[in-house]
Amino acid sequence: MKIVFFYGLFMDENLLRQKGLAPKHVKLARVDGYALRIGNRATLIKSVDERCYGTVMQLQNDELQTLYSEPSVAEYIPEEVVATALTGESLSAVTYVLPVEKLQGKNVEYAKSLAIVAKSLALPKDYIEEINAWRK
Structure with missing residues (x-):
């Protein structure tokens, strides 16, 4: 089992099910020192003064391999992060990021879907506004 931090559409546990x-x-969580960027898909970039919200959860290693073998996310690579659950608990987790040099395009529908998921999870309103800004 691995603890994983998801910040894109995969933070929706129903989608994973x-x-x-x-x-x-x-659990709802945030990762400090990273910022969300949206192109054709979402990724995180290191950014000292920013934070990204999402969920942490446990998944089996083979489940992660299956999930990240999908063509749309096959280029994502694992990165170790410290996630802070909104309860205050710090958790060592892995997150999957698209290398920034591979971030391209614009996907308004993805940003719209991500904002809907973020709202359904009751993530902070200013963060949802940040996601919505990628729709412009």
């Missing part, structure tokens, strides 16, 4: 995965111990 529809894909046949079984996430456990799902």
Whole structure:
């Protein structure tokens, strides 16, 4: 089992369940020192003064391999982060990021879908506004 921080559409545990995965111990969380960027998909970049919100959850290693073998996310690479659950608990986690040099394009529909997920999770309003800014 691995603790994973998701910040894109995969932070929706129902989506993961529809894909046949079984996430456990799902919690809202943030990662400080990273910023969300949206091109065709979402990624994180290091940014000292920013933070990214999402969920942490436990998944089996084989579930992660299956998830990240999908063509749309196959170029994402694992990176170790410290996530802070909104309860205050610090957790060592892995997150998957698209190398910034591969971030390209614009996907207004993705940003719209991500804002809907963020709102359904009751992430901070200013963060949802930040996501919505990628729709312009």
